[in-house]
Amino acid sequence: MSARRPSRLRTLVHAAAALLGALALLTVLRTGLAERPLALAFGLFVTVGELTLPRSRPRSGEETSPPGVRVGEAAPLGAAGALSYALVAADAGQPTHHGVAQVVAVVLAATLLGSVPHIARGQQVTSDHLARRVLTTGFAAVCSQPLRPEGVSGAGAGSAHALSLLALLSLTALCDSVLAAALAHSRTRRPFGPLLRGELRALPGIGSAVVATGAVMALAVAVVGLWALPVFSLPLLLTQLSFRRYAAVRTTYRQTIASLARATEVAGYTPAGHARRVAALSKAVGRDLGLSGPALTVLEYAALMHDIGQLSLVDPVPAGATAGLPAAEQRRIALLGGAVVRQTGVDAAVAVVVERQADPCREQPVAARIVRAVNAYDEKVRDAGPGGPLNALEELRLATAGDYAPEIVEALARVLSRDCLTLPAAG
Template structure:
């Protein structure tokens, strides 16, 4: 059973149990439940994909966290943990149904992760907050409530990061510490904005009542807009790089799909080695653009078979490719990787640690693709044997060992 299934089952069971408890006890302060439920549903309906692997719904997350931490004079009875979970689960379902009907992308695993993390935040907040504590204008109450809110959102962030790291480890075959590091970076950037929004919603609504959400929703909408702009820019950037990479295929200097196959293998090895997201992106772009230099050669390799050329010819092509990429003005890191992608390990990175590890990954990925890719006829075992003969001289031992693990897990182009 995959981690995604476990998360969905856990989130679904948690939501169902909370709903049954809430129905049995009765819904308290229903105007607040409806208002925050509507915010969660609207947030789900306008969710978007901030990168290639995860959807984000900042309004939904902030509203759910805010509802979990309501405590003030505007509420006679604050929502208990079960009601918080039930409202979050029902509102989440109400938000994703229109997307499903309209054929828009949605991610049930991410939705269930939110239910689980909000449940943890509500549980911790309720456990550390005395029943008589509320926003009543007293600093003796305000400080403990602020600390309780901080503890609640921190718990939600930690739980979501741990669950996300487990998912990434399973899906991408990344080391767990590297996956957890990346999730915590996301929490520090995007999660912080959502947590602050939740705290503002909780504090404002606790004091001002239902007048507060319309006021607090403005910065949440600005956050949503900023995230969407960032996601759109990333998609445009990626599309542009892929279009540049296809130029060698159009010119007949690489076989159809060769650059994409090289990039997919390079990404698999980068994940195996636990590179950061920024380095992973540069690695993928470098692998996609590794053959661009052939466009300027008088006698390019037919079908991209650069292994048939001499060392000097390959390094010249890499230098030309790096110069072309540098002219974009925004891909300097990618250009540096491409520049050294045909250096031998012994004369390159073994004696110069400033040469990026990513260059060695692209070098090995290129070699393996040309040995195993379409029309070559070599088996993965035979290709690994050929590459193994160059360990320590032509190829970085760390990278070759990573390739063995990736291929051993059943990687196929």
């Protein structure tokens, strides 16, 4: 449980966001709201963007986002609106005079307002999301002040000004990626490197769409006015809906694979929950070793289906424990499992991992080494009685000379010590 307590870094980030938000709100309350139509329009836009959060969010540890979708950016439409308001320098040719404090206050109020329906439905709206929105908006608003054109002329027309806005928003997106990875690392204790790589890998996808939309809306509002908001946000909205639909398809695909994996449990070949435990723990070990994206997905699917070859056996293995079988028998079951996986239409890379989980350790790919070690751990801890996890790990360490890769066993030990993942109970 200690790994779940907020770290000092996360506490500092939240405190900085809370302080910035409080100062902004107090400033606006004292000085009043400048250019109210503009503030209300952008506030409404950000609120609507927050309302587009998915109705169901992935549980901790699940990755259902398609390639190019930032797990850390739940409401890209709200992010684009917030960044656009931070950059806008004129409204239909008339220079604006709202300051950084008003930008932060309006975005904070709109984000909170847009979160109310989600909270009412019992959804979790994380404080990390709110802190990042406040800090990134404040950063963009402060950095945009030197870029504000003087007077009406060139309020959004100059190519140099447009490139400057794009560069600023790109820098803001990069800083937000670092902040998102740091917060996720502090919250979950997962390695920072893979988390940051995942965030950066998504920047050319939805991240670039957010940056482009934010810059275009700021420039368009400066020239033609507020009606540009719905017009220039439509492409991002359609992109967001397409990504959500693809993510829903991937979720259904994963659920189908999980149902196939349960066939061994329903038939009595393996204990209940074994495949889910191996898959969850394998993903955690894979993250610890730096796997991410498609490699992590292949690892999860292979772990879910690693025992499916037992369905081809005439006589079930006692308790489904294959780790103690002779190497030739393990390899035969693994090859049978790979053949079954290929028949299901699942990615061929998953079948390869299933087939090679019983190969000699030095010849296995990383994913197969992970599945083999985690499967053995789950089988051993189930029968080890009191002190089971420690005893099971010790057995694996003693077998690292030939059966299990030492780096995999040590990664497994780190994951278990952090307890960064809630696993179903064994047995």
